[in-house]
Amino acid sequence: MNLQQIGQQAKDASYELAITDTTTKNAALEAIAIELEVNVAEIVAANNKDIEAGKAAGLTDALLDRLLLNEERLAGVIADLRSVIGLADPVGEEFDGKVLENGLKLCKRRVPVGVLGVIYEARPNVTIDIAALSLKTGNASILRGGKETINSNLVLVKLIQAALEKVGLPTTSVQYIENTDRALVGELLKLDKYVDMIIPRGNSGLQKFCKENSTIPVIIGGIGICHLFAEKTVNVEKALVIIENAKVQRPSVCNALDTLLVDADIAEIFLPKLAAHLLPLGVTLVAEEKAKAILGDDAQLAQEGDFSREWLSLNLGVKVVADLSEALSHIREHSSEHSDGILTNDFTIANKFINAVNSAAVYVNTSTRFTDGSQFGLGAEVAVSTQKLHARGPMGLPELTTYKWIGIGDNLIRS
Amino acid sequence: MNLQQIGQQAKDASYELAITDTTTKNAALEAIAIELEVNVAEIVAANNKDIEAGKAAGLTDALLDRLLLNEERLAGVIADLRSVIGLADPVGEEFDGKVLENGLKLCKRRVPVGVLGVIYEARPNVTIDIAALSLKTGNASILRGGKETINSNLVLVKLIQAALEKVGLPTTSVQYIENTDRALVGELLKLDKYVDMIIPRGNSGLQKFCKENSTIPVIIGGIGICHLFAEKTVNVEKALVIIENAKVQRPSVCNALDTLLVDADIAEIFLPKLAAHLLPLGVTLVAEEKAKAILGDDAQLAQEGDFSREWLSLNLGVKVVADLSEALSHIREHSSEHSDGILTNDFTIANKFINAVNSAAVYVNTSTRFTDGSQFGLGAEVAVSTQKLHARGPMGLPELTTYKWIGIGDNLIRS
Incomplete structure (x- = not known):
């Protein structure tokens, strides 16, 4: 035949x-x-x-x-x-x-x-x-x-x-x-x-x-290099719960979190709490230089290409960004346009993020793990198109x- | 650059x-x-x-x-x-x-x-x-x-x-x-x-x-090998007007008619009238054997590949088919899935044709020339996708x- x-x-x-x-x-x-x-x-x-x-x-x-x-x-x-x-x-x-x-x-x-x-x-x-x-x-x-x-x-x-x-x-x-x-x-x-x-x-x-x-x-489809951006007005404790869910619940799937971007204004406070929250869960933080400087031994230094990888593991890329604009640039450069979100309490910035990020699913204060046919109430899922x-x-x-x-x-x- | x-x-x-x-x-x-x-x-x-x-x-x-x-x-x-x-x-x-x-x-x-x-x-x-x-x-x-x-x-x-x-x-x-x-x-x-x-x-x-x-x-898109099927219950005079419009109005465009399929039951009556109607308008009939046998000198014999061509000219392919089923087979084999239609007065056959033909536009008793952004009321046309x-x-x-x-x-x- x-x-x-x-x-x-x-x-x-x-x-x-x-x-x-x-x-x-x-x-x-x-x-x-x-x-x-x-x-x-x-x-x-x-x-x-x-x-x-x-x-x-x-x-x-x-x-x-x-x-x-x-x-x-x-x-x-x-x-x-x-x-x-x-x-x-x-x-x-x-x-x-x-x-x-x-x-x-x-x-x-x-x-x-x-x-x-x-x-x-x-x-x-x-x-x-x-x-x-x-x-x-x-x-x-x-x-x-x-x-x-x-x-x-x-x-x-x-x-x-x-x-x-x-x-x-x-x-x-x-x-x-x-x-x-x-x-x-x-x-x-x-x-x-x-x-x-x-x-x-x-x-x-x-x-x-x-x-x-x-x-x-x-x-x-089905390849997810997914981002969350923790903006400076974020509620830190609630953000950590979302990040944990996005990264840890099922790290081997396409809607799992790959990179966390952290607003420079809160990085000194946020990153140590992040490490304290995620390290006991087996997460490895892979940080660019600024984040590594704050995280110290709690993170390993990111290598060339690490922010363009779908981890499919408990690794989490971490990067400090100056503002929304740098977060958007990073996402545009590295996202596979699957699922990207912002964690914020600022109405204007949340809407700017929604407008500017062109991914299949764009989230506010929500885990990336929701991008899924059954979660979206479609009854069946053939594929996740990117x-x-x-x-x-x-x-x-x-x-x-x-x-x-x-x-x-x-x-x-x-x- | x-x-x-x-x-x-x-x-x-x-x-x-x-x-x-x-x-x-x-x-x-x-x-x-x-x-x-x-x-x-x-x-x-x-x-x-x-x-x-x-x-x-x-x-x-x-x-x-x-x-x-x-x-x-x-x-x-x-x-x-x-x-x-x-x-x-x-x-x-x-x-x-x-x-x-x-x-x-x-x-x-x-x-x-x-x-x-x-x-x-x-x-x-x-x-x-x-x-x-x-x-x-x-x-x-x-x-x-x-x-x-x-x-x-x-x-x-x-x-x-x-x-x-x-x-x-x-x-x-x-x-x-x-x-x-x-x-x-x-x-x-x-x-x-x-x-x-x-x-x-x-x-x-x-x-x-x-x-x-x-x-x-x-x-x-934009390549139209378009068909009309004149079914045996068709109103012959009205059908000729539609066929003329589809073929002659603007032969150089993609929604112009390329092939006319004629029900065998009416071919003896229909084809001479078709020739009498279209030949004075400069149309050349390119007929397969059965149609050629009826049309005689009013048509030239179709050559290999003639029914798979977009004419973009005043040529019109003509073929006698035994019934709806043979018409559908021909269309499935030769259509570019742009615009295909049936000329009929039979409700059941019209619906069978609509259901069975999988072209971008499927017509009943209508010229194929309508497949166009402005005709469809879209205001603008970027392309005609096939x-x-x-x-x-x-x-x-x-x-x-x-x-x-x-x-x-x-x-x-x-x-």
């Missing part, structure tokens, strides 16, 4: 999915849930193979944990799948409807994007997750998981396709690229004749590769759709 | 434009209008140089006409510019506002995209047009026109920058790549550190080059914006 064939089949399936009603799409999701429930043993056995191969290949415990799909985790995946059934189907919504002066009845109708190409790593639950969100929005999908989870993924896709067949939808609605050769990713990115949108869910290397090689629009076109921030189901204009006339010609 | 510098300057300007109020942006547009009015002689003289160079280079009359910017045309450009002043500024609109259960006050705010890279050919009025629409929406722009209009464009950009200076906005808000070396286009397409969106306004070769080489999101992400069909001012999420909490942490 070559990629051209997979693409053609996906496109053909997408035409059928686009006119499939919500009841049938939900029935497909329920059928998948049942297939997963009935075949737990087979899934866990396949996952065991991946785990054993991973151990043999010397993968870290953290990575092995991400690969793991045991009975308990599978129950969670199935529960998530059933929650997608409960979400509203965005397809078919009509909006911006109007009748023009010439009599043309015009509206936009929300329709599926078509064919999604999704490239991901490690966690096999993404296979079910993306298949479900794609089907719910009437999109066909071509999946490409990491080679570490190939056994798990092949079983999961087989079960998804069995479920699709049972409800009478094309099994090619969800396809998987079985060949683990990395060259296939490059080929997928050129399949613009069939694929309408590429979603890379992985590290910055994957994002960069997709951006540089794809002839298909790519949803760049690009500016199509969608920004957490993407839910509507962001897997587009619209078409529908024009109806009574034998109407342009004059 | 290298492109990196231009990019950095554009990005810096974009930060200022993003927080510039509508009054100032409109003042800039009025100042540009005045600069153009005051310096008509200089503009016309520069344009004359382009025209003379074009003649010397042996450009066709049609192309020379596109290059021409005389006093009358300039008056039109200035009038269009002033009409942009009257349009609503989409920037700053807040929507989807809500307070989450945890107290987070969340909304989306419409903001400029940032820096636009626009690559275009021939017509120098595009320079003013794009500069105006970019400024109105708070975007900085980097322009790259065709080498045939370099003299005109350099004067126009000089005047734009003089106007910007007069109202106190950065002159780098609108920059022009003066070097006409084609390699610069390739470099611009890789400037993803600074440029947020590429708009290529030109032929399919330019579109393809941008799609294949850009690391920046590209708005593909891609599925971000925007489809005619793009107005809102399509030059994106949104950011704003989250405000009272010292809020994620639990």
Whole structure:
């Protein structure tokens, strides 16, 4: 099976999915849930193979944990799948409807994007997750998981396709690229004749590769170099609680805090309290010179590039800035435009910050950890986009759709 | 001046434009209008140089006409510019506002995209047009026109920058790549550190080059391989009027009709009437075998690839199809997803067509010529997008914006 064939089949399936009603799409999701429930043993056995191969290949415990799909985790995946059934189907919504002066009845109708190409790593639950969100929005999908989870993924896709067949939808609605050769990713990115949108869910290397090689629009996202600026009017005790939450609660995710900027006016008071609060929690402060001078042995000196890194750890960059203007300059230079916030009690400065920072999510007196589909009440999260076109921030189901204009006339010609 | 510098300057300007109020942006547009009015002689003289160079280079009359910017045309450009002043500024609109259960006050705010890279050919009025629409929406722009209009464009950009200076906005808000070396286009397409969106306004070769080489999101568009399907219940006389309008009114534009599909049930009656109606208007019918068999000497036989061409001329492809299903297959295979329509009196078939055809604009009993920003009542047209992400069909001012999420909490942490 070559990629051209997979693409053609996906496109053909997408035409059928686009006119499939919500009841049938939900029935497909329920059928998948049942297939997963009935075949737990087979899934866990396949996952065991991946785990054993991973151990043999010397993968870290953290990575092995991400690969793991045991009975308990599978129950969670199935529960998530059933929650997608409960979400509203965005397809078919009509909006911006109007009748023009010439009599043309015009509206936009929300329709599926078509064919999604999704490239991901490690966690096999993404296979079910993306298949479900794609089907719910009437999109066909071509999946490409990491080679570490190939056994798990092949079983999961087989079960998804069995479920699709049972409800009478094309099994090619969800396809998987079985060949683990990395060259296939490059080929997928050129399949613009069939694929309408590429979603890379992985590290910055994957994002960069997709951006540089794809002839298909790519949803760049999921890389968060996130900032908080502690402005001089801040309530110090409350700020420390927010900073702790943003940094410590789950340091390995994209919305975790990477850099704290501290107003020079309060640095002498603030930084020692910061150290006293965070060091016992295992945080390592990585400070530029001015901050290091105040923090002394409580911090290590920042090296070249440290403020352009997504830490994904308990490290926290710390920098003293003269004022709002320097804070903005630093954020513009270093932010990945994911989530950035200000901690302040000054109304005017808070609004200046909101206006000036152009990130997917901009916060006042709030932890950066909120940038998340479920936290934002979207019901589902496809990805967190850090690009500016199509969608920004957490993407839910509507962001897997587009619209078409529908024009109806009574034998109407342009004059 | 290298492109990196231009990019950095554009990005810096974009930060200022993003927080510039509508009054100032409109003042800039009025100042540009005045600069153009005051310096008509200089503009016309520069344009004359382009025209003379074009003649010397042996450009066709049609192309020379596109290059021409005389006093009358300039008056039109200035009038269009002033009409942009009257349009609503989409920037700053807040929507989807809500307070989450945890107290987070969340909304989306419409903001400029940032820096636009626009690559275009021939017509120098595009320079003013794009500069105006970019400024109105708070975007900085980097322009790259065709080498045939370099003299005109350099004067126009000089005047734009003089106007910007007069109202106190950065002159780098609108920059022009003066070097006409084609390699610069390739470099611009890789400037993803600074440029947020590429708009290529030109032929399919330019579109393809941008799609294949850009690391920046590209708005593909403006190529229309447009279809009408004359279904068997159609009112023949009314259909001929629509087909004439779609094909003959302005054959050189993207929303002109390229292929007519005719239901086999009416082909024997319909096609001779079509020939009798269109041939006197100078149309050449290019027919596949079945249609050719009916049309005889009134048509020429279609060659390989003829149904995948945007004619941009008075040629019209004609094909007999067995039914709706074959019409849909043909459209899916050959349409550029710009504008496709059905001519029918059958309610069910009309709706099936609307549901099944996934083009930017889908019509019933309406000329394809309506796909246009001013016809759709958008006030301005940046481009006609034929891609599925971000925007489809005619793009107005809102399509030059994106949104950011704003989250405000009272010292809020994620639990």
